[in-house]
Amino acid sequence: MTEIRAETDVLPGVDRAAPLLEVTDLHVEFRTRYGVAHAVNGVNFRVSPGETLAILGESGCGKSVTAQAVMGILDSPPGHVTGGEVRYRGLDLLPLPEEQRRRVRANRIAMIFQDALSALNPVYTVGFQLGELFRVHRGMSRRDARKRAVELLDQVQIPLAKARIGDYPHQFSGGMRQRVMIAMALALDPEVLIADEPTTALDVTVQAQIMGLLAEQQRQRNMGLILITHDMGVVADVADRIAVMYAGKVVEEAPVHDIYARPAHPYTRALLESIPRLDHKGGQLNVIRGLPPALDAIPAGCPFHPRCDYAQDACRHDPPPPYAVAPGRTARCHFWREVVGDE
Amino acid sequence: MSDRADVVLETRGLVKHFRSKVGAVRAVDGVDLHLRRGETLGVVGESGCGKSTLAKLLVGLEKPTAGEIGVRGQNMAALTGGALRRARRHIQMVLQDPYTSLNPRMTVGDIVGEPFAIHPDVVPRRGRLRAVQDLLDTVGLSPDHANRYPHQFSGGQRQRIGIARALALKPEIIVCDEPVSALDVSIQAQVINLLEQLQDEFGLSYVFIAHDLSVVRHISDRVAVMYLGKIVEIGDDREIYEQPTHPYTQALLSAVPVPDPRLRGRRDQIVLSGDVPSPADPPSGCRFRTRCWKAREVCAEQEPALQIRDRSPHPSACHFAEVRDVLHSG
Structure with a gap:
């Protein structure tokens, strides 16, 4: 396995000493016949091995688009990355040709989605889809690939993995399907896992199982985890740091305890x-x-000012920079001192 | 039981079975509950527990297979035709998805005023435009919005339109089926506050069905927990959340993430194995026994009744019911 792994390590520009994943000043816009939608307007964040960063926000804040841009799976057109960098171990992924980008994807940075049923291919068995990863990316034989697929389903705690390898996605329950998708994402031992609302469609008792599984896999593999969610309960349970997004910007970033x-x-x-x-x-x-x-x-100045109780004249004109509130902590608010001080 | 005069809605032995290829799906399988005037009864449970079918039965959108639904001294389940239509006026519904529950080709005025076309005696024809404008104002929309179409509104505003429609016939009871689960948190709070304000203003009684246990706690006076077509535990807000006695309620509460990182790792975590069994083939005896850590032989043989027990001061359907505070322990 290691000799095949080397294939991606020779990507020029990869520096093992550089930060695992670093996004700088990312801009994404959607050009439609009705106009240009500015979905991501200068997003910065960084993830280290073993760390969980939660990107928190409501619908339309740009959190999923940010993830898609990082993964290189943005629908384009109409979506266009218009600026910024996405550095994996120092290597900027955005200018890479698609062939190299594809090798980074799944190998280095993998992603899971909210809706496993539409993320999995309905006409192939789960075993085939998992095995395909090993055959294409690792050059394994059909038999070895199948063996690895069973091992993986075991790892994500699917009961009777050997018997279920020949089943199609629709034959699994919602929670089990989510496990299959996690297995696919983990198959090639990525260093970063992006989970976009991984439990939003699930019942709470199943959500608890899936979040437990993700945390366990992350610990074992020392992966960086980016959890995209709107759920402040889930974030409080698992995140180390939080980036809160609003109107395409990270408006506050802080360690989880500080923010709550x-x-x-x-x-x-x-x-x-x-x-x-x-x-x-x-x-x-x-x-x-x-x-x-x-x-x-998007309103001029601070995009939140029309809804904000703290807003003053300055907020209507001057977009707030990310003020350093404390080491490792920023807030894009001119009046952050008052906000922090208020009980 | 408390003062009967207070009860505005009551079900007895309510059952709904759907026929399917795999046999009868027992969506609702013997539900007894009552709702008092001005009260909110929360109904919680996971997908497939029958809570939405229960909602449809209560408003008469589904006919029960067996059982009674008492509204204003009448058994709604036995009514047909005009009598059923008249009875339904008193119990209206707010649906989950504000995007599909409003006809995109009707104006908001026509949507909110449509109940008047079905019940023409409620408001005289000449007063209807005014009535619609008043309703829109009541739910926090502008009366001028009557001429617009649903797509011109945000999700939260659409849910307000759905609420205005439910209020049109001046019902006593509103059944809300997941009314805020499609909305963002900041919008969710607006709609919850509106529902509370309308309850005070009009003395409404709510059946509030949701999967979100935090929302249900916030809005409910009493809470019923459903599992596979049955109520497994029922009690007031404190009894269900602070002193749950049914293992399913305890597991459900312990699985809900709480937005407070200080509680991480300090809460009583009960992680259930497996999924909810199929309602077409529920387990014998207690339906929860296949996922329950307390299950013994008796659980497979005898179905536990929903009743007050030695160690459960409020009704609980478990042979081994016992108080366990899963929110504050640890």
């Missing part, structure tokens, strides 16, 4: 106050007035 204890951006704060709690019955929920902006008409 003392949010520094009014949007993060408002989000936390608007969710009902399981462990106590609260009073009236706080509401964020209005709606997130349309991506073809």
Whole structure:
């Protein structure tokens, strides 16, 4: 296995000492007949081995588009990466030709999706789809590939893996299908796993199983995990750091404990106050007035200012830079001091 | 039982079986519940537990296979034709998906006013436009929105339109089937607050069906937990969340992630194995026994009734019911 692995290690520009994955000033826009939608407007983040970064945001904030751009699976057209860098171990992936990009994908950076049923091919058996990865990327024989496929299904705790290898995706339950997809993503031992809403379609008891499996695999493999989600409960359970996105920007980034204890951006704060709690019955929920902006008409200045209780004149004109709130902690809010200080 | 005069809705032995290739799917299999005036009864459970079928039975969109639904002293399950239509006026519904539950070719005014066409005696023809405008105002939309089409609104606004439609006939009861689960969190709070405000204003009673246990706790006075077509535990907010006695309720609560990283690793985690069995072929005896860590022989032989037990001060359908606080332990 190691000699085949070497194939991608000779990618020129890969430096094992450089950060595992680093995204800098990423811009993505969608050009449609109705105009240009600015989906991602300068996103920065970094993931290290063994670390879990949660990208948190509501629909349309650009979190999934960011993931697609990092993976190189953006629908283009209409989607275009218009600026920035995505560096894997120092190597910028964006200018790479598709053939090299393809080798990085799955080998180095893999992804799982919300809807396993549409991510898996319905006309091939699960064993064939898993085995194909080993045959194409590792040059294994059919028999060896099949053996590895069974091992993988075992690893993701699918009962009777040997018997189920000949089943088609629709023959698995939702939770089991998600396990199959995780098995496919882990097959080629990636260093980074991007999970885009991996449990959103699942029931809570199954969600707990899947999140447990992801955490266990991450620990064993020392993978970097990027968890894209809207669920602040899941984030609190698993993330090391959080990047909160709004209108295509990371508006706050911080270690998980800091962000829940003392949010520094009014949007993060408002989000936390608007969710009902399981462990106590609260009073009236706080509401964020209005709606997130349309991506073809993002307000000038701070994109959150029309919905913000802290907004002043400056917010309408000057886009806030990522202020350093503490080491390893930034917030794009001119008045972050007040936000952090408020009880 | 409490004061009967207070009860606005009651079911007895409610059953709905669907015929299918694999035999009868027992979606709802013997549900007894009651709803008091001005109260919110939450119904929680995972997919396939029968909660949406229960919702449809309550509003008369499905005919029960057996059992009774009492509304205003009438058994709605036995009514047909005009009598059923008149009874349904008092119990309306808000649906989950604001994108598919509004006809895209009708204006918002026509959608909200359509109930008046079916029940012409509620508002005289000349007053209907005004009534629609009042309804839109009540749910926080502009009366001018009556001439627009659903696609011109956001998800949260569409859910407001659905709520306005449900209010049109001045019902006593509204059955909400996952009313906020398609919405983003910041919008979800707006709709929850609106539902609470309308309840106070009009003295409405809600059956609030959802899979999100945090939302249900927030809005409900009492909560029923469903598993494979049956209620396994029912009680007030504190009984279900602080002192659950059924193993399924305990597992469900322990699986919900809480937005507080300080509780990480300190909570009582019960991870259930496997998936929910098929409602076409439920296990014998207790339906939860195949996933239950407390299961013994008796569980396969005897179906546990939903009742108050030695160690369960509120009704619980488990032979070994016992209080376990899964939210605050650890």
